[in-house]
Amino acid sequence: MKSKSLLKSFNYAIDGLIYVLRTQRNMRIHFVAAALALTLGLFLKIESWAFVALIFAVSLVVVAELINTAIESTIDLVTTTFDPVAQIAKDVAAGAVLLASINAVLVAYFIFFSRVNPLALGLLERIRQSPAHLTIISLLIVAILVVSAKAWVGGGSFLRGGWPSGHSALAAALFTAIAFISQSPLVATLGLGLALLVFHSRFDAGVHTALEIMSGATLGILVTILIFQVFYTW
Structure with a gap:
């Protein structure tokens, strides 16, 4: 009887975890970030204490x-x-999540930065001299492809609604160009952060679905990478 009760307890706990994953967007983000961090740790062969x-x-x-x-x-x-008291309770609980997230970011920084930084610097050193006009060309081509796709699908305008997301495509293209011409991993990271803010704003405002945003971002990144790879002299 006890084993059955214990099994039920585990099932209830798992049900609670699944519920939070299904209903809370932030939890899904945390799980994806955790998976990426652990995968990166395996790839870089970090020490046991770091794991x-x-x-x-x-x-x-x-x-x-x-x-x-x-x-x-x-x-x-x-x-x-x-x-107002209930609001304070919610704010305090959210503050706990924020502090835990900041702690996780700091831990990841101290573990990964010294290992990733040389690789990033080596890559950026090879691509930092890409001609600036390639960025403008990339943005123009991305814009043309977005307009063409929306005309073909028949939904939305260039910068509002429809597939794919124009804002996301341009933001992703600009971030990719920044990563190619920047000499600093920090600058590239800041560019990525700005692009993510654009993605989130389009989704949060209900202008685009997640699929439209991901499609636009993928289009912007791939087109920009292709142009820089083809026309940049290594």
Whole structure:
């Protein structure tokens, strides 16, 4: 009887985790980031202590997000109108997730930066002298392809709605060009951050679906890489 109860407890716990994954976008982001970090750790063959630190940091973020969701669900259950005290409870729980996420980013930085930085610098050194006009050409070609795709599909305008996302395509193309001509991994990372903000704004505003955004971003990245690879003299 005890073993059956224990099994039910595990099932309830797994159901709770699945529920949060299905309903909370941030949890899905955390899981993807965790998978990427652990995969990178395997690829770079980091030490055992680094894996322990990475797993602990990832687990802390996941646990904080689970607690945050539980608190939000409980508050929504017992309150039907706005309550400033309930809002404080939600904000504090969200703050815990934020701190856990910052901790995870710092842990990943200290583990990976010294290993990834030489590789990134070597790549950027080879491509930093790409002609600036290739960036403009890339953006123009991406814009033409976006307009053509939307005309073919028959939905949306160039920069609003429809497949693929024009904003996402141009943002991704610009980020890729920055990565090619920049001498600093930090600059490339900042460019990626700005591109991600564009992607998120289009999705959050309900202008584009995730598929439209990913399609636009993929188009922008691939076209820009192709142009730089073909016309840049190594």
